[in-house]
Amino acid sequence: MTDLLLLPGDGIGPEVTAQVRRVAAKLIPELTIDERPFGGTSFDQLGTPLSDETLATAKAAKAVLMGAVGGPQYANVPRDKRPEAGLLGLRAGMGVFANLRPALCFQPLADASTLKREVVEGLDFMIVRELTGGIYFGSPRFIEELPGGGKRAVDTQVYTTPEIERVARVAFELARGRRNKVTSAEKSNVMDSGLLWREVVTDLHRREYADVALEHILADNAAMQIVKNPKQFDVMVTDNLFGDILSDAAAQLTGSLGMLPSAALGLPGTPGLYEPIHGSAPDIAGKGIANPLAAILSFEMALRWSLGRPDLAARLYAAVERALESGARTPDLGGALTSEQMGDAVLAAL
Ligand code: NAI
Numbered sequence: 001m002t003d004l005l006l007l008p009g010d011g012i013g014p015e016v017t018a019q020v021r022r023v024a025a026k027l028i029p030e031l032t033i034d035e036r037p038f039g040g041t042s043f044d045q046l047g048t049p050l051s052d053e054t055l056a057t058a059k060a061a062k063a064v065l066m067g068a069v070g071g072p073q074y075a076n077v078p079r080d081k082r083p084e085a086g087l088l089g090l091r092a093g094m095g096v097f098a099n100l101r102p103a104l105c106f107q108p109l110a111d112a113s114t115l116k117r118e119v120v121e122g123l124d125f126m127i128v129r130e131l132t133g134g135i136y137f138g139s140p141r142f143i144e145e146l147p148g149g150g151k152r153a154v155d156t157q158v159y160t161t162p163e164i165e166r167v168a169r170v171a172f173e174l175a176r177g178r179r180n181k182v183t184s185a186e187k188s189n190v191m192d193s194g195l196l197w198r199e200v201v202t203d204l205h206r207r208e209y210a211d212v213a214l215e216h217i218l219a220d221n222a223a224m225q226i227v228k229n230p231k232q233f234d235v236m237v238t239d240n241l242f243g244d245i246l247s248d249a250a251a252q253l254t255g256s257l258g259m260l261p262s263a264a265l266g267l268p269g270t271p272g273l274y275e276p277i278h279g280s281a282p283d284i285a286g287k288g289i290a291n292p293l294a295a296i297l298s299f300e301m302a303l304r305w306s307l308g309r310p311d312l313a314a315r316l317y318a319a320v321e322r323a324l325e326s327g328a329r330t331p332d333l334g335g336a337l338t339s340e341q342m343g344d345a346v347l348a349a350l
């Protein structure tokens, strides 16, 4: 059985996952690592962005780490064969419904933020975004012509009690291992799905997680608070749409795309899907200068949530911090190191 399945994907994906492979081999020499084509690379080789074999291997692994997919060369490929379709298919096939998006401030990069140092220094909060429900998937969904001219477009937000409860559970469990606080964001003032969201989270909290501090916040206020005083948050749980937007805003509080990991988790005991939040970066692909830290930190999350090694995760996190302290920087951080040299710096710090 494969412990870690690497899906390098397209563009800079192979360049950053190559560094993950080195770090993983150093931390756990006995870890079995498998690799499969994915996204555009898989389309080129196999005619599909996600083959049945790749999905089966992913479901049987302990953790899956994806590099990035997409690129201008796939712009004219039919929608269901696009690299992004492979990613949606993988997420759906693996049943990963909770997307963990950390907003982190590495001490040596505190001045790289567009916000004041005191606002972001020491920042460490986690957004848990519901990933497989809500308005991106609800039906009915269509665009129709109106008899009098013009059109009408419909999207539908749908959430059920079990969908809300299972993602809220992930948030409460996470908070217990952190600063023990959950903030639940919705729009219960104007949306029925928001009302149900608040009701289900409140009920689960009362029944099973009364030891965790829970607060409710309206999603628009959450957006304001994230840029005003982000350190008030520990874990924020929210739906797919609000989570998409709030997590992108939170991630950018501290700077470079090349630094930001993510995890997508399903039910306990099923493999997690880990990926840097950046894309395939066609503008720098093939140059060997992509920042591999987002991918390496995604592996850090895999150690914590799927591979049962929080101890090694903590070591890896500290090593990344030490590498940055020593001045290691790829061009996106204002330095001149190659991806491989950044990998070297992390290995040296380990
Ligand atoms: P992108 O994240 O690929 O790049 C945006 C900018 O950030 C570029 O200037 C790029 O060079 C830079 N950048 C990104 N990652 C970096 C890293 N690790 N080190 C240094 N610089 C980095 O977003 P963009 O350009 O909008 O999309 C490019 C392609 O990637 C598109 O085909 C898009 O669909 C796809 N994409 C894929 C995602 C995924 O695989 N999950 C997520 C976002 C976009």
Ligand code: MG
Pocket (backbone or CB within 6 Å): 244, 245, 248
């Ligand atoms: Mg987004």
